[in-house]
Amino acid sequence: MSITYLEAIRQAQAKALADNPNVFIYGQDIGAFGGAFKATKGLFEKYPDRVIDAPISEDAMIGLAVGAAIEGMRPIIEMQFADFSTVGFNQIVNQAATHYWRTNVPCPITVRLPSGGTPGSGPFHSQCMEAIYAHYPGIIVMTPATVEDAYSMLLEAIYTDDPVIFCEHKYLYYHLKADSLPKQSLPAESARITRSGRHATVITYSAMIHEALLAADSLHDDGYEIEIVDLRCVKPLDIDTVLGSVARTGRALVVGEAFPWGGVTAEVISRIASEGFHLLDAPPAKLNARDTPIPYHPDLWRYHRPTASSIKSAIQKLLKD
Amino acid sequence: MADIATQSTGAEIDLPEAFQNAFRWMVLARTFEDKIASVYRAGKIVGGVYVGRGQEAFSAALAVQLNRGKDIYAPLIRDMAGRAAFGEPVIDAARTYLGSAKGSMRGRDGNIHRGSPREGVPAMISHLGAMISVVGGMLFARRLRGELENSVGAACIGDGATSTGSVHEALNLAAIEKLPLVVAIANNQFAYSTPTSRQFACKDLVDRAIGYGIEGINVDGTDLADCLQGFNKALSRARSGKGPQLVVGKLLRLAGHGEHDDAHYISKQMRASSLGKDCLAVARKRMIAENWGSEEDCKVLEEKAIEEVENAILQASGEESPDAYTHDWNACFSERFRDTQSDP
Ligand SMILES: Cc1ncc(C[n+]2csc(CCOP(=O)(O)OP(=O)(O)O)c2C)c(N)n1
Numbered sequence: 001m002s003i004t005y006l007e008a009i010r011q012a013q014a015k016a017l018a019d020n021p022n023v024f025i026y027g028q029d030i031g032a033f034g035g036a037f038k039a040t041k042g043l044f045e046k047y048p049d050r051v052i053d054a055p056i057s058e059d060a061m062i063g064l065a066v067g068a069a070i071e072g073m074r075p076i077i078e079m080q081f082a083d084f085s086t087v088g089f090n091q092i093v094n095q096a097a098t099h100y101w102r103t104n105v106p107c108p109i110t111v112r113l114p115s116g117g118t119p120g121s122g123p124f125h126s127q128c129m130e131a132i133y134a135h136y137p138g139i140i141v142m143t144p145a146t147v148e149d150a151y152s153m154l155l156e157a158i159y160t161d162d163p164v165i166f167c168e169h170k171y172l173y174y175h176l177k178a179d180s181l182p183k184q185s186l187p188a189e190s191a192r193i194t195r196s197g198r199h200a201t202v203i204t205y206s207a208m209i210h211e212a213l214l215a216a217d218s219l220h221d222d223g224y225e226i227e228i229v230d231l232r233c234v235k236p237l238d239i240d241t242v243l244g245s246v247a248r249t250g251r252a253l254v255v256g257e258a259f260p261w262g263g264v265t266a267e268v269i270s271r272i273a274s275e276g277f278h279l280l281d282a283p284p285a286k287l288n289a290r291d292t293p294i295p296y297h298p299d300l301w302r303y304h305r306p307t308a309s310s311i312k313s314a315i316q317k318l319l320k321d
Numbered sequence: 322m323a324d325i326a327t328q329s330t331g332a333e334i335d336l337p338e339a340f341q342n343a344f345r346w347m348v349l350a351r352t353f354e355d356k357i358a359s360v361y362r363a364g365k366i367v368g369g370v371y372v373g374r375g376q377e378a379f380s381a382a383l384a385v386q387l388n389r390g391k392d393i394y395a396p397l398i399r400d401m402a403g404r405a406a407f408g409e410p411v412i413d414a415a416r417t418y419l420g421s422a423k424g425s426m427r428g429r430d431g432n433i434h435r436g437s438p439r440e441g442v443p444a445m446i447s448h449l450g451a452m453i454s455v456v457g458g459m460l461f462a463r464r465l466r467g468e469l470e471n472s473v474g475a476a477c478i479g480d481g482a483t484s485t486g487s488v489h490e491a492l493n494l495a496a497i498e499k500l501p502l503v504v505a506i507a508n509n510q511f512a513y514s515t516p517t518s519r520q521f522a523c524k525d526l527v528d529r530a531i532g533y534g535i536e537g538i539n540v541d542g543t544d545l546a547d548c549l550q551g552f553n554k555a556l557s558r559a560r561s562g563k564g565p566q567l568v569v570g571k572l573l574r575l576a577g578h579g580e581h582d583d584a585h586y587i588s589k590q591m592r593a594s595s596l597g598k599d600c601l602a603v604a605r606k607r608m609i610a611e612n613w614g615s616e617e618d619c620k621v622l623e624e625k626a627i628e629e630v631e632n633a634i635l636q637a638s639g640e641e642s643p644d645a646y647t648h649d650w651n652a653c654f655s656e657r658f659r660d661t662q663s664d665p
Contacts, residue, residue, distance in 0.1 A: 060454035060490035067458020137652035236660035
């Protein structure tokens with residue numbers, strides 16, 4: 001049996017719906033149609049009352065989820081694309097994120113964001129939104145990079161009593177496969193050493209893990225052992241695992257597919273610099289997408305986001321510093 | 322006169338009783354807000370003070386017909402009367418304004434933002450229009466669980482906020498989900514200083530109901546009886562499964578936007594027009610004329626309100642403020658997801 005990243009997401013939702021009557025899914029085209037990416041395929045047939053087509057009203061969809069959460073439900077909101085969550089931004093960052101702090105009543109909502117670039121998707125169907133949500137207190141932001149994590153972390157998200165922004169990467173939907181779904185897993189808030197090494201650490205998350213792995217494979221042939229840290233959850237940040245790795249290697253490259261200004265990579269670098277400066281043998285480096293909207297044409301897109309080859313070059317430069 | 326767009330299915334209202342009840346909360350709200358305004362002018366309140374002067378009838382008429390523990394009520398900035406009618410203790414209002422750690426927001430949010438979501442009162446965020454879909458979600462959840470019975474949700478909003486995308490999305494969503502939601506629009510002619518002519522170009526806000534496929538009525542917001550009857554119809558339609566209801570009250574804000582604002586932009590003519598009647602004075606006169614209460618009864622009510630308000634202000638002023646050093650600075654409920662940067 002082989003299970004895709006997308007199927008893992010579908011199955012996590014199926015399990016949550018089966019296990020807990022308070023779980024429901026609300027999103028555009030997710031009912032009988034099964035979702036734009038088929039992440040809810042077959043779920044409506046089984047749970048017609050709890051897998052519900054939403055109007056194109058991202059603001060009201062999140063508002064509805066918050067209201068339902070106040071009443072003890074555990075709503076999952078599927079954004080058709082992460083990019084459209086900006087229309088529900090106010091409800092996420094001002095309503096959901098502040099709710100527990102202000103009222104002492106938790107707000108357990110999960111907002112699924114089909115994120116990141118795929119060739120031909122262009123400026124408005126490719127964005128990585130993790131940093132803007134992570135910026136706000138009261139929100140947890142998960143960015144799974146593996147099939148197993150997509151499954152176990154989504155279940156954790158659904159059962160977390162805080163708003164969770166779940167950034168699932170569209171590029172991984174069909175590309176990534178595993179033999180089976182996990183029975184046990186690392187807690188969502190812990191980073192993972194995906195590959196161990198001793199010459200440099202690449203800290204990244206989501207689809208960039210796989211680009212970094214390719215870069216590390218290629219550098220292995222040149223005699224370098226590159227350690228890779230998968231953040232898994234970008235808020236909160238498991239800085240201890242990051243610093244532990246940097247302590248071993250002395251060199252850190254932080255990679256993100258999101259835009260370069262600020263963001264997760266900048267946050268990680270600032271934490272390494274302020275909490276682990278003494279561990280560094282070279283200035284910490286960062287690699288992001290370019291500072292333009294995301295291009296539509298595949299030939300441009302490939303040069304917009306970090307890739308195995310640009311990551312490899314960045315590591316090589318870091319190793320020389 | 323309640324101008325009813327569709328046939329009424331309303332249960333009969335016991336007008337004298339509802340009137341007396343609402344009047345009581347109107348008096349309390351006016352008394353409280355007059356007091357809070359003077360405390361504000363004395364410089365003893367942190368943050369702004371926004372009062373519902375002139376809107377008490379419209380506000381109380383809705384909430385007095387809701388049941389705490391069963392219905393949902395989402396007040397906005399000018400709904401002191403409705404809050405009181407829905408069962409909010411005056412002491413909670415006083416505590417929130419005066420920054421007592423014992424208030425429902427514990428110093429984390431102030432003044433008009435207070436709420437108790439578990440008791441059916443969502444705590445408003447500032448972003449106008451954002452609360453309607455939250456009420457929708459609360460109703461939606463109850464229906465999913467089979468616990469809706471014949472409860473309703475009511476959400477209050479001003480004329481200015483009707484221009485937001487949030488309000489549109491929430492009304493449209495409530496309409497397709499056929500939720501038992503009553504949206505009360507207090508058209509007080511101004512949003513801060515902006516007149517309605519700069520807010521919408523339709524003839525009447527109530528006509529928007531047609532576009533959403535829901536029912537809508539206008540009421541005279543200066544006339545308590547008309548407000549009570551209008552809300553009664555809207556609420557019973559919502560309770561009997563007829564979907565969302567819009568109730569638009571025409572009235573005038575008899576105060577500045579906030580206590581910092583002298584409202585010089587509201588013309589003399591408008592103030593002198595029928596919109597500018599003081600709903601509280603009108604209601605008091607009606608009470609006495611109909612013999613629903615005597616002049617003496619009204620005076621007793623007013624004196625009791627003063628006493629209750631003075632006691633609440635006194636009590637709240639003597640209470641401790643929140644302590645930043647012992648405060649729990651964790652924005653997440655889940656300990657395990659606590660970001661270490663939050664630690665001092
Ligand atoms: C989305 C949003 N924009 C701007 C404001 C600032 N603001 C607060 S109250 C207000 C006027 C509101 O007018 P209206 O909705 O008519 O209600 P009223 O104050 O008249 O009761 C404005 C502009 C806000 N709170 N939210």
